[in-house]
Amino acid sequence: MAKPGAVTEPRGAAGVAPGAEASRAGKALPAPFLGLVAAMGLSSFGDAVWLIALSVTLVGTAGPALAGLVLALGSLPKVLTLLVGGAVADRTGPRRVLITTDLVRAGAMLGGAAAVLLVGPSLPLLAGLIVVMAVASAFFIPASDALRPNLLPAEHLVRGNAVYLAAVRGGQAAGGALGSWLAGLGGLVTVAAVNGVSFLVSAIAAGNTKTLTSKEPRQRVKLRQLGKEIAEGARYVARRPALRTAMIVTGLLELSGAGPINLGLVLLGGTQGAGWLLTAMTLGASLAFVVSVKWPPREKAGRLATAGLAAQVGCLALLATGNLAVGIAAFFTLGLVAGLTALVLVSLAQRWSAKEMRGRVMSILALFTLAATPIGNLLIGVLVEALGVPLTMFAHAAVALVALALLVATPALGRAALTEEKKS
Known part of the structure; x- marks a missing residue:
């Protein structure tokens, strides 16, 4: 019988008995899951191209200042509705929500393409599309x-998380690299139509997946109870020290790296060096996914997260030197360790959450992650103005150090394993 507060649960992540899980050991990832991964990569590619085409169109329609404001405000609906999305996933089933949101985004993109073709790219129309896509994403x-x-x-x-995230980020990277060319080639209408088709493919792939357990819940969404269910999810996380600390550590991990990785590219590398730093970061992140797919962290997952955070503290401190060669090495290492650490923390949050609470738990984790980026970008700008670049990098290293201290002070997290639990 498992002890209260144990790192792993008596049953597997999907509620399957350990013996049943053992029988699947060594098998490849299921083909329907790999199909979903490929579809997610395709839709991420379409999203990246759409964002570039949208940005170009907004600047041409409303000017740079208003375009920037619209894009910035357009991200707020995602943050504001994330917790609602998690509660709905728990009530109606995540697979059903996945299919529905893909169909909604497909309809928005195809309908938007038709509207732009008929009446032109007006600001209200584009702003409406941004809001719909943001809420669906939440x-x-x-x-x-x-x-x-x-x-x-x-x-x-x-390993499945690593493959999934690699496909999503690979699609984003490819879309970013080819986005300007494709947007210029086909224009906003063509890009929106292609993006809409990619969401239809994604919906079909999600519908083709098969869960390991019984059918998903199929309860009706009751608007009056959503607030209560969101609060229930927050209490669920708050009452579990290891899970709660994993959330806080994830937020601090993102907060410590967001500014240096985004604005720091130019601050540290200048116009010419920024490309080298970005390339180093990308290579490090790519290696992280290769390593995690080939040798997924299991028995020593918590120790890997501890080592990764310690390395992030050191890398952020090294950026204070202002040396480009040191910066390239630090950015490569940051890409490697940040990817591995985040992968472990996400997987632990999934494993430690009861199936009926997992949507709400993951929405809270996503909120920590998404909120850290704008806060981090704002923070680095203020700190550079007040302290200069070297002290700003030390300040970000200190934030990562706090995350490391929290992780070390929580044995259930620092010693966590992503393996089946043995009966005691």
């Missing part, structure tokens, strides 16, 4: 994170 993110443990045996969860 429902999609926690549903996606909650669904993966239901599709994969526990021993494949980390």
